[in-house]
Amino acid sequence: MWELLICFMATVAFAIIFNTPSRLLWRIGLIGVLAWTIYSSIQDINVSFIAAAAVAAFSASLMSYGLSRHHRVPVTTFAIPGIIPLVPGGKAYETMLAFVEENYIEGLTQGAATLLHAGAIAGGVVFALSIFSIGRGVDQRYET
Amino acid sequence: MAEKGRLVDLCLFAGKLMVTYGAETYRAEDIMNRMAVAGGLKNVHSFVTTTGIFLSGVQDNGDNLMQMIRIVDRFQDLNKVAEVNQLSRDFVMGRIDEVEANQQLLKISAARMNYPLWLIYIASGVAGGAFSYLVGNTKFDMIPAAMGGLMSTLFLVLFQHYLHAKFFSEYLASFFGSITALTLVHSGYGTSVDQVIIGTIIPLVPGIPLTNSVRDLMNGDLISGLARGAEAALTALSIAAGVATAVSLFLP
Numbered sequence: 001m002w003e004l005l006i007c008f009m010a011t012v013a014f015a016i017i018f019n020t021p022s023r024l025l026w027r028i029g030l031i032g033v034l035a036w037t038i039y040s041s042i043q044d045i046n047v048s049f050i051a052a053a054a055v056a057a058f059s060a061s062l063m064s065y066g067l068s069r070h071h072r073v074p075v076t077t078f079a080i081p082g083i084i085p086l087v088p089g090g091k092a093y094e095t096m097l098a099f100v101e102e103n104y105i106e107g108l109t110q111g112a113a114t115l116l117h118a119g120a121i122a123g124g125v126v127f128a129l130s131i132f133s134i135g136r137g138v139d140q141r142y143e144t
Numbered sequence: 145m146a147e148k149g150r151l152v153d154l155c156l157f158a159g160k161l162m163v164t165y166g167a168e169t170y171r172a173e174d175i176m177n178r179m180a181v182a183g184g185l186k187n188v189h190s191f192v193t194t195t196g197i198f199l200s201g202v203q204d205n206g207d208n209l210m211q212m213i214r215i216v217d218r219f220q221d222l223n224k225v226a227e228v229n230q231l232s233r234d235f236v237m238g239r240i241d242e243v244e245a246n247q248q249l250l251k252i253s254a255a256r257m258n259y260p261l262w263l264i265y266i267a268s269g270v271a272g273g274a275f276s277y278l279v280g281n282t283k284f285d286m287i288p289a290a291m292g293g294l295m296s297t298l299f300l301v302l303f304q305h306y307l308h309a310k311f312f313s314e315y316l317a318s319f320f321g322s323i324t325a326l327t328l329v330h331s332g333y334g335t336s337v338d339q340v341i342i343g344t345i346i347p348l349v350p351g352i353p354l355t356n357s358v359r360d361l362m363n364g365d366l367i368s369g370l371a372r373g374a375e376a377a378l379t380a381l382s383i384a385a386g387v388a389t390a391v392s393l394f395l396p
């Protein structure tokens with residue numbers, strides 16, 4: 001419970017840093033809490049962090065799309081702060097630290113893990129995007 | 145000749161605001177196309193990249209119109225993106241006319257951030273502290289991490305204001321933020337250097353370029369996707385270099 005509150009605070013703080021409209025703040029916080037809950041509870045049942053990040057990012061952006069349709073704002077307003085709790089900040093720092101200490105093998109290992117983590121988040125977001133743009137893809141972009 | 149020239153100016157202004165304040169490429173192209181078609185242009189094509197916008201169309205009398213606009217600075221302000229989006233929707237529906245839309249765009253572009261600066265400082269402190277708890281699960285590191293996050297945003301705004309050099313001020317901000325964090329940990333506040341530094345640099349993370357880069361690439365907007373990806377990578381490298389400098393000063 002304490003952890004969820006912290007996660008809510010982190011997401012809302014990022015929403016303030018990115019200057020999102022103030023009436024949407026608590027909903028953005030709920031998206032962050034959802035993403036973090038899914039991310040940590042999937043890892044508890046022995047699934048790798050990569051799959052957990054992908055599933056969490058997918059659900060967070062699915063919820064962002066639903067809310068952005070409802071409130072008629074661009075989806076980035078919800079999606080960018082909402083996936084912030086998943087960002088692999090710790091792994092990126094470990095990578096950098098290993099390279100500074102000239103521990104290159106460890107640095108490459110951590111760097112690969114960071115890249116996979118970031119790629120998994122991107123994959124989840126893009127998968128949600130393609131679900132929501134089925135049927136309005138090509139003819140909307142090239143309408144004249 | 146230029147009866148639709150002001151319409152093209154309006155569309156370019158809207159697109160410029162969208163790209164400057166962090167919208168995705170396809171959204172900027174989409175609103176420009178819709179506004180130009182609603183204003184009476186035919187055969188409209190827009191091409192949006194991260195650093196410049198092109199828009200072309202054909203008038204009723206058969207003359208071609210083609211203009212471009214350059215985008216120099218990019219900021220983070222999702223509220224302005226939402227407002228321009230709403231305005232384009234109103235314009236396409238015919239609820240406001242060209243003159244009124246232009247006035248509203250001027251108002252949006254001149255508007256201040258909708259949170260005061262001290263709230264943004266506090267928010268980055270909160271973000272730093274909360275994130276270091278999420279990564280490391282120790283409550284003692286939250287307060288020094290919050291201090292570090294606050295200091296790094298404070299330095300970022302300060303250097304950006306005086307230097308006008310984006311990547312260099314990010315480097316300096318992460319350097320001074322890490323110095324603050326390391327000093328706090330070495331004088332006994334906080335247990336683990338790693339978690340405090342992670343909390344310190346997390347408010348500087350390029351969230352908007354990173355997310356938009358992936359979205360643009362997957363959408364087929366390869367040029368703007370790569371440009372945004374380069375921007376995000378350079379920012380990440382500047383932050384990493386700042387931390388690395390600070391850590392290697394404290395290592396021996």
